[in-house]
Amino acid sequence: QVQLVESGGGLVQAGGSLRLSCAASGLTFSTYAMGWFRQAPGKEREFVATISRPAGTNIYYADSVKGRFTISRDNAKNTVYLQMNSLKPEDTAVYYCAADRFGSGTLNQREYDYWGQGTQVTVSS
Numbered sequence: 225q226v227q228l229v230e231s232g233g234g235l236v237q238a239g240g241s242l243r244l245s246c247a248a249s250g251l252t253f254s255t256y257a258m259g260w261f262r263q264a265p266g267k268e269r270e271f272v273a274t275i276s277r278p279a280g281t282n283i284y285y286a287d288s289v290k291g292r293f294t295i296s297r298d299n300a301k302n303t304v305y306l307q308m309n310s311l312k313p314e315d316t317a318v319y320y321c322a323a324d325r326f327g328s329g330t331l332n333q334r335e336y337d338y339w340g341q342g343t344q345v346t347v348s349s
C-alpha cells in the first residue's frame with residue numbers, strides 16, 4: 225500500500241521559514257517524480273514545485289515561489305522536502321505532496337498517481 229505522509233507544517237510569522245517533508249512508503253521511490261501542491265481556503269489546488277526522478281536533475285517552481293522555496297529529494301530516505309523561506313501570508317494553504325510514476329516532473333496534477341493527506345501551513349502578517 226502506497227503512503228505519502230507530509231509533516232513540518234505549522235504557524236509562522238511572515239518572513240519566517242518552514243521545511244516540509246514527505247515520507248513515501250510502498251513504492252520504489254527513485255522511479256517517481258515528486259511534486260508539491262497547495263490549496264488555500266476557497267481556491268483550487270495549485271502547483272508549487274516538482275523534481276524529476278531519480279536524481280532530481282530537473283526542477284520547476286511556480287513563479288509565485290521561485291527564489292523562496294527549494295525542493296529536494298533523498299532517495300535513501302524515500303523523502304522529498306520543500307524548504308520554504310521568506311514566507312508570506314499568501315503562502316497560507318494546505319500543502320500536499322504527490323508522486324508521478326516514471327514521470328519527469330510536471331505541473332499537471334492529473335499526471336500524479338498518489339497523494340498525501342496534506343499539512344497545514346499558516347503564515348501570519
